[in-house]
Amino acid sequence: xxxxxxxxxxxxxxxxxxxxxxxxxxxxxxxxxxxxxxxxxxxxxxxxxxxxxxxxxxxxxxxxxxxxxxxxxxxxxxxxxxxxxxxxxxxxxxxxxxxxxxxxxxxxxxxxxxxxxxxxxxxxxxxxxxxxxxxxxxxxxxxxxxxxxxxxxxxxxxxxxxxxxxxxxxxxxxxxxxxxxxxxxxxxxxxxxxxxxxxxxxxxxxxxxxxxxxxxxxxxxxxxxxxxxxxxxxxxxxxxxxxxxxxxxxxxxxxxxxxxxxxxxxxxxxxxxxxxxxxxxxxxxxxxxxxxxxxxxxxxxxxxxxxxxxxxxxxxxxxxxxxxxxxxxxxxxxxxxxxxxxxxx
Amino acid sequence: xxxxxxxxxxxxxxxxxxxxxxxxxxxxxxxxxxxxxxxxxxxxxxxxxxxxxxxxxxxxxxxxxxxxxxxxxxxxxxxxxxxxxxxxxxxxxxxxxxxxxxxxxxxxxxx
Numbered sequence: 234x235x236x237x238x239x240x241x242x243x244x245x246x247x248x249x250x251x252x253x254x255x256x257x258x259x260x261x262x263x264x265x266x267x268x269x270x271x272x273x274x275x276x277x278x279x280x281x282x283x284x285x286x287x288x289x290x291x292x293x294x295x296x297x298x299x300x301x302x303x304x305x306x307x308x309x310x311x312x313x314x315x316x317x318x319x320x321x322x323x324x325x326x327x328x329x330x331x332x333x334x335x336x337x338x339x340x341x342x343x344x345x346x347x348x349x350x351x352x353x354x355x356x357x358x359x360x361x362x363x364x365x366x367x368x369x370x371x372x373x374x375x376x377x378x379x380x381x382x383x384x385x386x387x388x389x390x391x392x393x394x395x396x397x398x399x400x401x402x403x404x405x406x407x408x409x410x411x412x413x414x415x416x417x418x419x420x421x422x423x424x425x426x427x428x429x430x431x432x433x434x435x436x437x438x439x440x441x442x443x444x445x446x447x448x449x450x451x452x453x454x455x456x457x458x459x460x461x462x463x464x465x466x467x468x469x470x471x472x473x474x475x476x477x478x479x480x481x482x483x484x485x486x487x488x489x490x491x492x493x494x495x496x497x498x499x500x501x502x503x504x505x506x507x508x509x510x511x512x513x514x515x516x517x518x519x520x521x522x523x524x525x526x527x528x529x530x531x532x533x534x535x536x537x538x539x540x541x542x543x544x545x546x547x548x549x550x551x552x553x554x555x556x557x558x559x560x561x562x563x564x565x566x567x568x569x570x571x572x573x574x575x576x577x578x
Numbered sequence: 579x580x581x582x583x584x585x586x587x588x589x590x591x592x593x594x595x596x597x598x599x600x601x602x603x604x605x606x607x608x609x610x611x612x613x614x615x616x617x618x619x620x621x622x623x624x625x626x627x628x629x630x631x632x633x634x635x636x637x638x639x640x641x642x643x644x645x646x647x648x649x650x651x652x653x654x655x656x657x658x659x660x661x662x663x664x665x666x667x668x669x670x671x672x673x674x675x676x677x678x679x680x681x682x683x684x685x686x687x688x689x
Contacts, residue, residue: 264635266647267611267656271631274612274653298628306632 245272248294255304264307272297315379323379330371339364348436350518353526417472421465428458437516445513452507457498464495480554485546492542496535503531597625597633599675602668605643608659634658642667 249268253261272293279289297303305312315323343360351359432453435444452458471488478484502508506528514524549555600623604614615630637643642664646657660668 263656266654268631270653270655271611271615271627274610274655275615275627278612278616296627298626303628303632306628307635309632309636 244290244294245269248272248297248300251300252304252307255301256308260307311383313383314376315383319379319383323375327372327375330375331368334371335364335368338367347519347523347527348517352520353522356523414473414476417469421469424465425462428452428462431458435513437513439512439516445516446510447513449507449510452502457502457507460498461495464491464498467491468495475555480549482550485549489542489546493539496539496542499535500532503528503535593623595671596675597623597630598637599668599671601630601633601637602642602660602664602671605658605660606665606668608646608657610648610655610657614658637664 249265249272252268253265256264272290275293275296276286276289279292280286284292302312304310339360342363343356346356346359347353428448431448432446432450433444435446437445439445446453448458468488468491471484471491474484475488499508506524508528508531509524511524514521597618600618600621601614604617604621609617611631611634614634615625615627618625618630634643634645638645638658642661643658644661646659648655648657
């Protein structure tokens with residue numbers, strides 16, 4: 234070897250090292266031998282054509298390009314974090330987790346803070362902070378999981394079954410209907426238990442050690458609690474009817490009237506501060522503000538419930554079915570229904 | 579006016595598979611990496627070295643090529659040869675290519 238090739242050999246060494254470093258150890262010896270031979274062949278070719286050896290080496294390595302890219306080619310390793318094969322699943326799962334878990338965690342944390350006697354401000358602050366934190370964690374771990382899946386073909390869930398039109402969502406199956414009915418029943422049972430037990434079970438007690446109900450005693454005195462339970466049971470009956478009977482205007486109208494009635498009653502109670510027991514509020518150390526926010530929250534929820542029920546009923550009337558479209562399509566329906574005309578001069 | 583970047587992108591898409599077919603055809607007679615690169619270049623199949631070398635290993639892993647180290651010469655070289663499976667695949671792909679070629683001709687003849 235001449236002195237001229239010593240410096241260029243160093244350049245090759247560095248290039249080969251940079252490439253091999255990124256490869257599994259068992260692949261290295263074979264690839265090193267082949268890569269060195271290929272580089273030497275290319276350099277020799279250029280030198281024979283009259284190029285200076287150092288310049289030839291430099292040009293050959295420049296042609297080969299970034300060692301990282303070459304190594305990725307050898308390792309057959311993806312040059313992306315999450316490829317097209319998994320991207321859709323990734324986005325769907327991430328969106329679902331963020332939409333479901335973040336608000337749930339934030340809500341629970343904020344509510345717990347209120348129960349511990351925190352101010353509305355601290356509850357909102359804590360809920361927001363926890364929400365952001367949870368979101369970051371979900372995004373990170375989901376991304377990591379999919380990046381690993383992308384790189385371990387053996388772990389990859391079946392080459393996803395080919396999509397067929399059969400995979401299109403069906404109108405609620407019998408099982409899904411049973412699910413709705415069961416969920417409605419659980420809701421009614423919880424509400425009833427809550428209303429009936431609230432005078433006897435509470436986190437706060439008075440001077441005599443008797444529990445202080447969280448619900449206003451006014452509700453019990455006037456039997457409004459039982460009215461609510463009665464309405465909830467009626468609502469459950471309508472849910473069952475909706476799931477097992479064909480659409481008919483009587484049930485549709487009753488159902489929307491019931492929803493409006495319950496919500497209006499709730500709004501009236503909250504607006505007149507007849508929902509929470511003032512004794513409980515002071516015993517729990519809540520400020521009047523917290524009680525007020527809870528009332529406002531109830532009113533907002535009730536108004537939303539009315540809007541949802543009315544829109545749902547309207548869509549149902551149009552389609553003459555119990556279909557409860559997703560909000561997106563509902564909004565489209567409303568937008569289509571409104572004849573929006575641009576003002577004309 | 580032609581967008582050079584866009585052209586390069588689509589040209590690369592169009593050529594991707596042709597390099598595989600060309601390799602399988604050329605390597606029906608055993609050859610080594612750099613010589614193959616040179617031959618591809620002179621035959622009009624422009625391909626980068628950093629694409630070709632990993633490609634050869636992938637094709638070998640898929641059983642389409644067979645490799646052998648030749649240590650008889652001063653510089654040991656890894657020689658690749660198309661396997662029987664590779665030859666069969668090359669035949670099928672060649673037919674596909676011919677069909678595509680004919681299809682394009684018809685397409686351009688009609689217009």
